Amino acid sequence: MQKLKRHLSKVASMGALSLSSVSKFFGDQVGVADLTLDIEHGQTVVLFGHNGSGKTTLLRMLATLSRPTAGTISLDGTPLSRDRPHLRDEIGVVSHETYLYDELTARENLRLHARLHGVDPDRCAERLDAVGLTHRGSDPAGEFSHGMAKRLSFARATIHDPEVLLLDEPFSGLDRESRGRIVARLRDLDDTTLLVATHDLDRGFDLADRVLLLADGRRVGDVTTATCAGPAAVERTYERRVAGSTG
Numbered sequence: 001m002q003k004l005k006r007h008l009s010k011v012a013s014m015g016a017l018s019l020s021s022v023s024k025f026f027g028d029q030v031g032v033a034d035l036t037l038d039i040e041h042g043q044t045v046v047l048f049g050h051n052g053s054g055k056t057t058l059l060r061m062l063a064t065l066s067r068p069t070a071g072t073i074s075l076d077g078t079p080l081s082r083d084r085p086h087l088r089d090e091i092g093v094v095s096h097e098t099y100l101y102d103e104l105t106a107r108e109n110l111r112l113h114a115r116l117h118g119v120d121p122d123r124c125a126e127r128l129d130a131v132g133l134t135h136r137g138s139d140p141a142g143e144f145s146h147g148m149a150k151r152l153s154f155a156r157a158t159i160h161d162p163e164v165l166l167l168d169e170p171f172s173g174l175d176r177e178s179r180g181r182i183v184a185r186l187r188d189l190d191d192t193t194l195l196v197a198t199h200d201l202d203r204g205f206d207l208a209d210r211v212l213l214l215a216d217g218r219r220v221g222d223v224t225t226a227t228c229a230g231p232a233a234v235e236r237t238y239e240r241r242v243a244g245s246t247g
């Protein structure tokens with residue numbers, strides 16, 4: 001019984017992120033300033049803010065692609081570090097960089113990433129289908145349009161069912177159908193902690209449990225969507241807070 005309880009409490013905390021006084025500076029330039037934040041397992045948090053507000057900087061630190069200048073980030077209680085590559089098996093990243101090999105076909109790209117993460121490559125067919133690319137599975141990724149490459153990149157980033165999925169502007173450059181497919185896949189990921197940086201608050205709001213408002217690297221708001229009127233209200237709050245912090 002004790003063993004089962006321990007197992008259940010471990011499962012319940014998987015994908016929980018904790019940031020403690022995290023800052024990132026680029027010389028004198030502030031990327032992220034003194035951010036303390038807890039994100040529960042399975043929560044979807046949208047990062048919203050003007051250009052240069054720190055969204056990508058925060059996602060890159062969570063992806064272990066860059067180190068905080070100060071502070072600590074933990075996943076399920078373990079500090080993230082570039083020296084712990086196995087933590088990357090628990091994190092998926094969809095960003096401007098597709099991490100695809102142009103000369104490999106779509107199917108080969110997925111199979112390669114499945115093998116790199118030690119998961120069964122047989123799941124690739126289903127994942128390719130989920131992003132609507134079965135008919136292009138034998139084509140080299142280098143021949144794909146921007147939107148198709150982004151859909152494939154999404155399938156690549158989620159091939160190993162990561163605990164945490166980080167998405168930087170996942171809807172940009174996608175047509176309605178492609179956006180719909182990605183949104184549907186994100187809705188299916190109940191058990192995954194999602195952080196989505198987007199300017200598309202209409203779409204982001206529908207997915208989000210929380211919207212974290214960033215300005216000049218600082219948190220200027222943390223809105224629970226269940227108790228909020230809608231995306232327009234979030235944008236108004238944001239503009240008010242930004243005006244308040246600069247005025």
Ligand SMILES: Nc1ncnc2c1ncn2[C@@H]1O[C@H](COP(=O)(O)OP(=O)(O)OP(=O)(O)O)[C@@H](O)[C@H]1O
Nearest residue numbers: 026029030031049050051052053054055056057058
């Ligand atoms: N490699 C870098 N070198 C110097 N400054 C950087 C670097 N990366 C980010 N910054 C600075 O950090 C701040 C936050 O940038 P970041 O890219 O995180 O913003 P963002 O919210 O993602 O913006 P956008 O909406 O335009 O994508 C900006 O002032 C930016 O100039």
